[in-house]
Amino acid sequence: MTLDEAAVERISEETAEKYRKYFSPGQANILKFSGFDVPEDRAEGCYIYDISGRKFLDCVGGYGAFSLGHRHPKVVEAVKKQLDKEALKSHFFMSIELADACEALAQVLPGDINYSFLCNSGTEAVEGALKAARIHTGRPEYISAANGFHGKSFGSLSVSGREVYKEGFKPLLPISQQVPFGDADALVNTISNNTAAVILEVVQGEAGVNVAPDDYFPKVREICDANGTLLILDEVRTGFGRTGKMFACEHYDVQPDIITMAKALGGGVMPVGAFAANADIWNSLFGKNPYLHSTTFGGNPLACAAVTAAIKTTIEEGVVERSFRLGKMLLEGLQSVYKLYPNSIKEVRGKGLLAGVEFDSEDFAALVIAGCGRRDVLVAYSLNNPKVIRIEPPLIIEESELQRAIDTVGEAIAETAEMLEGVMSE
């Protein structure tokens, strides 16, 4: 159905009004200000369509959720088939779908990590991992990295960075310390025999796509082992091929004790999270009481059908290799843009199809995001470092589409630089 201009305007205004009255006046204002005030309607592959029929190339990728693109047919089919049979479980019986999803996960998870607990989001996965580390070690404290992002529930927020999201909610978990990301010496100086776990993203996403030095994770592994501390790697964003490996920890040949996942885990169709560990840690958490950690909706059959189909599709379609190959093209392309605008761009960095471009100011970054949007290409804001824009497209993106995204970022930078130069000279 194509709506005429008047209908688009009316529906957009009605929706904004409902946001203002019933959801979030602030979000209504921000979206209007940034030019994204026509609601989105549908999505397919790498594209999102708004209600006017305008088509956007999605290089935000659901912050990592749409690795297989929007509505991948194999995942949609699996979920529809399950919906026709049973939507949610009674929890009185065993679930074939849950068993299958956990088996599929065990087949791709690193090393001896064979047990998974399915939940509904990334932050729940992190909460579960933090609890597992505490009960396994009997220790109270956590160490995480400055500016990291692990979610916004209390435990996850405690180990996340950016004060603005934390200050109004204190006291958080009282014994959580942060060290600079990539600095192994700082970790040595902070860790103690009270540290239950070190929790880190492998590539920091919301902190602005920070990639650690090559020897960082092997050193972190050694430091944790020497102190009897568990290593939790948060692969909520990086899991399932985003960085060009099934899990980003494989770049460094380092196995975590506990791994957290979400986003792409549900194939871009269902919201799913999970944390996983080996038999030993599982025994500490569930050995005495299998219901010590539980959830009503986590591991529901629709989510499980999506997980099994998503993992199968990721492997069958060579999505991880594609991300590795196209990731090189993306980074090289953005580096060429950097060479054109060295005064506007501070740095370009990334791994696989997760790339960041850092500017001198948050305003410059916001204007570039808006400029890309005006050219029908969506790129992301970074919550814990708004000077960085992120390019995080579906891993199924075609070369020509990726080139368009790179060119568009270049055009938006040129436009922003010119506009700000004009303002300065006035």
Ligand SMILES: Cc1ncc(COP(=O)(O)O)c(C=O)c1O
């Ligand atoms: C690394 C990481 N961990 C955890 C989360 C929290 O996930 P969710 O928003 O599903 O709670 C995010 C979300 O962006 C994330 O990037």
